[in-house]
Amino acid sequence: MTLRTLLIADLHLVADEVEKNQLFKKFCQQAQEADQLFILGDLFNTWLGDDLSAPHYTDIISLLKTLSNKTKVLVMTGNRDFLLAQEFSRQTGCELINSPYLLETNTQQYVLTHGDELCTDDESYQQMKSILQHPITKFIFVRLPKKWRLKLSGQLRQKSIEAQQDKTREIMDVNPQAVIELMQKYPGADLIHGHTHRLNTHTEKTFTRYVLGDWSNTQGNAIEITDKLNRLEIS
């Protein structure tokens, strides 16, 4: 039996951005026909802990809940929503998965990852990530008062925007060597990731690298895998 798998990433949903949320709703209705959906990070533009952020996204949570009744939904966190945790999983019926994740179909293997860990040229980003996403930091952060978390995340976001202005396009893309090193661990597999917002398909010597794009309010994109891989436009 051939499974039908869908993959998306980088929707960067915001609670009051009604248009994009509508587009995601439409996609979720279509996704009910699939066997499984992988969300490869940054579904949400910010997530400051399940207790703080889930109440802002009740519409999205109920969409995911409805969908996960019919379709298996697997969620990998991105750099914006790395605090998605057990309560989110409980409320939505989505399964949280670690990166990298090996997806095996009848015909091919795919390594799935958000993609930011491959952007090794961006040293300051990687340094920041190793601090922010450290289990101890996460443990402490989600226990801080909500007001502090909001304030801290606002300050961090501002710093990140300022830092990005000084970086070239190349620095913020994946590093070819980092990609090769990852793929050497999975001979014969192809790679699917998001994060860079540079929708493209790169044919390398021993594998193909499929990059998912981000979503605008009116247009999204997905990858569909059955016996072969297709790109889908969502509008």
Ligand SMILES: [Mn+2]
């Ligand atoms: Mn990202």
